[in-house]
Amino acid sequence: MISIKDLTKVFKTKDQDVLAVDKLNLSIDKGEIYGVIGYSGAGKSTFIRLLNRLEEPTSGEIELNDQNLTGLSKSKLRVARQEIGMIFQHFNLLWSRTVFDNIAFPLEIAGVPKQKRESRVNELIDLVGLSGRGKSYPSQLSGGQKQRVGIARALANNPKVLLCDEATSALDPETTDSILDLLVDINEKLGLTIVLITHEMHVIRKICHRVAVMESGKVVESGDVLDVFLHPKEKVTKRFVDQVMGDPDRENSLDVINENYRAGEVIQLHFVGENTNQALISDVSRRFAVNVNILHGKITQTQKGAYGTMLVQIDGEETEVKQAIAYMKTTSVEVEVSPDV
Known part of the structure; x- marks a missing residue:
């Protein structure tokens, strides 16, 4: 489904070059929820932005369904991005638009006819549990409801992959659990591949099938979540496991x-x-x-x-x-x- 080979990102500054992602290699299977965990500065946010080329890689390859995303022109990349949805820590909603219009926005850009657009938006509003809130504005919503709008918007174009950039970090624990339950439900109903980055092992423990632990731009440990819990090899992994085990x-x-x-x-x-x-x-x-x-x-x-x-x-x-x-x-x-x- 997703194959990442020697992915590298170097940020050039006046004073020095910063190696944010260092020859990263991963393989993510179709339909799985794959977690990437690391502390601040580990390179995980840069990594997930590289996956849909919101950041341009310095070198390496990203393949999605056997298509090399790193070799696409801008016009072909725009088409390829329709298969990749993304949700963000701080929601990134359009505050002057209603819930309905926020979800409809990517469909408008894609040129979907009005009738099909309305049908799809109403379907998504029901899917994420926001029935009756279509005419509300973001300022009238709780944090969890805002993130549900973000998820619905990310699903508008029927993507094959959903990228989650610290999607629950701004939420309280109870709301976090409800959003994680929603992601599991979407994964099971739609067969959607989800790549989720976080600094919270609780998130990995609750919904992920496999996990990669990042430190200093590298994947230092990876495997099935249960195996990583059982046999954490690296010190950073043991610290994350101890978050959950108390x-x-x-x-x-x-x-x-x-x-x-x-x-x-x-x-x-x-x-x-x-x-x-x-x-x-x-x-x-x-x-x-x-x-x-x-x-x-x-x-x-x-x-x-x-x-x-x-x-x-x-x-x-x-x-x-x-x-x-x-x-x-x-x-x-x-x-x-x-x-x-």
Whole structure:
């Protein structure tokens, strides 16, 4: 669907050249929700603007449905862009136009006849949950409603790809969840490919199938969301995972735990999918002469299933503790002794 090869963007200034995107390579499948996450300055906003050539790449290629977008003339690019919708952090609505007229705007530019235009706009208003608000102006809408208008407008020309540039960053948590639910609904109903950039792991966790982690213009880690949650390799990825799993000070927490629970072995357990319901702790306590003390735990949901982590202290005779840990490792629960930070 989307193939990105050695994509590079250098911004030239009077003082220096700034490498915003550095030989980035990605492949995004048709119909998936692909997340790109990174902190400020990682290059993610530049990356998504390169995808529809709002920014011109310095080098590299972007292919959409086997068409090389980087090689298109301006006239052909205008046609190709009709297959790419985009929504923005601050909505970018036309404040002098009603909801109906905002959504109709790209159809007007494309020369769609009035009757077809009206039919399409009404269809989109219903799709995004704004029935009855067609005559309202942006100033009369909440932040979530404004973003729904932005989504409807982006879908006006029946695009194959929807680009989301920090689409929920200006919204409160409850409204963010409602917009994310809408994006999932659109993805499933229309088979739309969605590329979403964010600095919030909650967004990735809730709706994305796969994720790429960006740092200093590069993709430093990528894969299925559940796999990345389970096995974050890079320090920046671990920080993002800790956003969701509730321990942003993981390193300090582990130091405190190791200092205060020296009498027993401290281990970290990873539960996936149905394993989150597994009664492992009580099972171990019955089988072995050990005491199991739960220090910390949390379960969260991803598109691919539930994921949970738990820190426990196992205390008892050394032989019994070793046997208990060995038994845990034979189950489908992943066991990490003296977990790395």
